[in-house]
Amino acid sequence: MMSLHERLNLSVNSSQRSSRLNEPRRYTDGDDSYIFAPAEPADARPLVVHRHSGDIVLDPPNSAIPSSAKRYKKTVYGIYGLISLTQSEYLIIITGRELRGQLLGHPIYRAVDFDILPLDPGISASKPSHPVETHLLALVRTHLNSGQFLYCYEFDVTRRLQAQYVAREKDEGKPMWETADDRFFWNKFLQSRFMDISISDLNNDMSAYILPVINGSFDTRTVMANGRKLQLYLISRRSRFRAGTRYFRRGIDHDGHVANFNETEQIATVPSQADLNKAATTLSFVQIRGSIPVFWAEINTLRYKPDLQIMDLQDSVDVTRRHLQEQISLYGDQSLVNLVDQKGYEKPIKEAYERYVAKANIHQIKYQYFDFHNECKHMRWDRISLLIDSLADDLLRDGYFHLDSEIQDPVKWQLGVVRTNCMDNLDRTNVAQAAVARWILNLQLKAAGILAENDGVDQQKEIDVALREMWSEHADLISKAYAGTGALKTDFTRTGKRTHQGAFDDLKKSVLRYLKNNHFDGARQDAYDLMTGAWIPRKGPSSALFLIIDTRPLVLRAVPYILSFSLFMILAGLTLPRSSDYSLIYYFTLWFTLVLLSTVFMIIHGLDYVAWPRLLPLTETIHYNGPGFRSGYHGTGFGLDFDKLRSGANAQWVTRGIRRSDIQMEEIELGAKRHVD
Template sequence: MKSLYQRLSLFVDGKDAYTFVPIEPLGAQSLTIRRATGDIVLNPPNKAVPPTATRYEKTVYGILGMISLALSEYIVIMTGREHRARFLGHDIYRAADFDILPLNPNVSAHNPSHPVEGHLLALVRAHLSGGYFLFSYTFDLSRRLQAQWSESKSDATRPLWKQADDRFFWNKFLQSRLIDTEIAQELSPYILPIVYGTFDLRTTYIHGHRIQLCLISRRSRYRAGTRYFRRGIDHEGHVANFNETEQIVLVEESAAGRISNIENFTHKLSFVQIRGSVPVFWGEINTLRYKPDLQIMDLQDTVDAMRLHLEEQISLYGEQCLINLVNQKGHEQPVKEAYERAIAQTELPEAKYRYFDFHNECKHMRWDRINILIEKMQEDLVNSGYFHLNMLQEEPAVKIQKGVVRTNCMDNLDRTNVVQAALAKWTLNHQLKDLGVLTEGEELDDFQALSQDFREMWADHADLISRAYAGSGALKTDFTRTNRRTKMGLVEDGYKSVMRYIRNNYFDGARQDGFDLVTGAWTPRKNPITAVSLLADTRPLIIRSVPYVASFSLFMICAGLTLPRTSGKFVSFMLSHTAQHHSPDYSLLYYFTLWFMIAALSIIFIVLHGIEYVSWPRLIPPTDIIHYKGPGFRSAHHGKGFIGPWGQKFAVPRKAMAANGVVHGGRKRAPTNYMEEIEKGTKSRVD
């Protein structure tokens, strides 16, 4: 396998070409990308750079790929990296800074000539700067240890990008221009796969054993996105917010004080869990209310899509233990019932469903009652096991993990984090006892350093996954960090909930567009004029003007509060002629009454038309959910104004996708005839 180039010098030959020259090893084949044609050329060894080329001011640490926008194609390069750890002899990095280089000589990436191009570039930059991207030049971060061990023979001849798990190869779409060339194999040292996830590594000692605890999560690039704009499943069996989490334990049997290579561990153990959205067709429609409207779509292929999803997980991980933490009462109840109806019809003996009423069992901050779930699952955990390599044996695989626990709540964040951490802790205790590191009477919590590292790793891991999906840190992490629920933790959760509300309603539309653009779910046409709707505000004038009226009325109220009670000049000027005949005190009363009424009416109008004020995605707007009229469940029809649930003309046009670009990446709609029936209104309304 050819090693990836870790540092490149970039030379810009005017408007003709970009040339990437490896700094090490000397004389390696350089890569040239022609700006006029987009041709990718691998140069002979030791080829000199053209004398007319100038060196780029930054060192390039990797080429993330190429992306085509409305005016030009662009090369995305990494110009900053952060060393995270050295793991099993390999350096792990986080991508920290990026530059975007236009191929079209007449286009500037910093000052594009068309506002649509500037908007698309801003989406790419925001996605790259807001994500947590990890990579290694010599180690495949996208696959769990068991998968690497089982494919170790074939990996010896395959480049790193061919080894990568397709689900977690985040920049696979960006790299497709290099991968799809006839010289892809020769270009392998330039094709760097990155993972969107988390990575943490801690070292400690117990009874003379050196122990490294590692936690890795990998986020799927399929059905990727933000909390309210990517829910449920698609027709290809991909679910939203799918993450694979692997807890790795490395144990060295050498006694403390003995000099040895810290990277040569005797035992390597791995425990894998997965999470993903409830695998039915459902969504939540933002209306500016704290709880969005719940929409469940009872489509004919719900069971087929769920079966596709579960069969893929079974083929990859083995038997599935499906832990559902969705509430059985209130707002979440229909989601639980839809899940259970569909899972009963899949008839897959390898998928075992188990329900746990998290909020009811753990109410009054009795979070120790999670042990009830652990006790019920012990048999499944023992049967699934974990992966264990003993490097001193000829056949190093002592154990194979034969199954996996799939956990979900509504968001697959807070409750899921708590349960996954509890399962990981139970497994870690048993792993260390099986190795003889812990005696039968000892537990993980008896060792402060290891216990603290474990809690901090899982809490940090929860925060990063939550920020990627919901826009704020995870809730309930005080329990993960301290093993108990605290009142201060409740206060912090309240703050995070407010931040989630603000981000989900006012900022996540653009964030979702960034996901869809970078993962290739949507690609723009080569004419920015066809995508002007990305920037245009097509809402009626009254809808657009009311927030300004509300803001002005609040300003006038604040201005009135600054006036002395004995002065009515400014107030009288603002009121009608009749108000001037009254005393200043009466003028103030009329003044504040007027502006309070205007502010109140404006806010009521905004709440009643809340769906018009949400920051919706513009590349792939969720029109099929917003306008859905077929069979299923709808909790309410808030935020649709005075006309009624189906008469309101929304700001998100139904034909937006056809006008703005091309939808890719498995985002299929329901069968054409079914959608036509929905559009014509012949399908029954939701009760």
């Protein structure tokens, strides 16, 4: 596998030299180019981005940096990508990183600081000349500053160990971007320009500058068990397909991609007793999570419980089947663990899932329902063991990946995977996945000779604590990316017990989720859509004026201000000096009446007060009126007629002329033959 340049010295050239015919570097008047010169190797070819023409080329080896070029004030640790907005293209470079640990001897970094460089010399990234460009750049910065973006210069973090082992011969000599898992190559859209040049022009192969980045989590701990040292790793990879926030990306799309899809790999290595720096045994176990593969949504209405909507479309069975078959081609047999409630609000989505799985009729699929809240009520969370008992035969059948340095072929393959979901694929899902991973680690360490048959992970304090901490932090990071807060129920994952303090902390997180999901996640969803290429800007700020213009009727926009002012006046009446208590009766009656009327109005028009995404509006989903299921009052509050209200409203999510780009998935075959024990 070709190596990547780890440190780049950036220079900005502003010379006025003329260029000669066939010379790879051209110079023009004014600010001319960005020049990226690798710190090593010495004969590496510098990357030159010409700002006026937009051309990107490689200079010959050992090319001298022009004397007129000024060195950038920061070291560049990688090029995140190139994005085109309404006024200019922008280079996004990584200028800060932190070491998160080593994975099998390879350093894993998190990108923590980014700089955005405009290609157009007349544009400033810090002070754009148009408010639309300012808004789009703010979305870019928000996305970059809030994500867990991980990368490695010499190891492919986008693929699990078994997939890399299967393809090791085929991948020999190829650049990392060519072999990366397309689902988890988070910045692939932003790197597409560099990849296209590398494919079309062999003289300008930019593979050494194309840095695949994942959005996920990584943790590692060194522990001792029975006198032997172990290295534990936990890495999660988030899919860039149907990426987004909790309520604005649910269910499945017509390409078979589901929301909040994450692959989580737990790895354990046992060093050689002769050489502690060399792994004698490598053990890997992979689980996946993803939204229920049905067309469904939760429509925010300002009520705590959104409207649950299930859409029975003509191709519903086909896309469910497509999703499941793709997972089988990637991972093998599927054990589908469904943790949603079988009563009340969640019952319809449970029934829809079961109906479509049955209609898909795939023999490599086994559906397993576990009524999490009922089985674990009254804080009896230890009863998650009932789920493990029901999965035991499948887990033993599907196995795990086991490499021994003394044996040429793997000792064991992982031939199937557990796919877990709840409503959000966050809190209940994480508890279940952590329990499954712990059960498998018991098997692995016994097979490696670390644990005796009557011993277990629970009896090994260092392993027990490390697993709890790793899975708790892993849960928090996935939850923050999707729901905006840390995960719920992590007190059980961290301590093995459900506590009253943990329940109180969950209450606070739930309130914070409500506020973020209703009032802030629209912009976060827009940032996802912009950075993953789901929405591509057109040239000219006028094409995206809908981003900064509130098209709601004046009365809708005025009511929150009336409510705020009324509350202020009530507070003022309670704190300011009084001339007569009797005279305040009319005062408070007026302002409390306005508060009540404003609150009722906002509840009735709840849909209009949610911060909906604007780049890819959810108009068709919100106004869906076909076969399926819809709970609640269709977003209007108090059971009023939804169709009448929406026909007279100019809701902020209605925009025109926006189409989603067509992104095709590349499949990765498992390639491992089933071994019969």
